[in-house]
Amino acid sequence: MPERRLSDKIIAAHQIACEENKEEIAKLLLEALEHDLSAIGGDDVQEHRKWSEAMEAAFQLHEKTFGNLDTP
Numbered sequence: 001m002p003e004r005r006l007s008d009k010i011i012a013a014h015q016i017a018c019e020e021n022k023e024e025i026a027k028l029l030l031e032a033l034e035h036d037l038s039a040i041g042g043d044d045v046q047e048h049r050k051w052s053e054a055m056e057a058a059f060q061l062h063e064k065t066f067g068n069l070d071t072p
Contacts, residue, residue, distance in 0.1 A: 014026055
């Protein structure tokens with residue numbers, strides 16, 4: 001299934017940043033993901049999303065790769 005939502009694309013970019021050991025960019029992408037996820041539950045029916053395994057995996061990958069989750 002193609003990535004359709006912004007959060008899916010952010011997760012994919014985060015994975016690449018981790019693979020390339022670009023910690024600062026990976027942190028910024030997690031910040032962007034958190035910001036995008038803050039819109040979940042709004043009035044727009046399309047925004048009624050649940051926390052997904054892919055989202056959880058992004059945070060776990062970050063911690064595994066860089067040993068922290070120090071996002072501002």
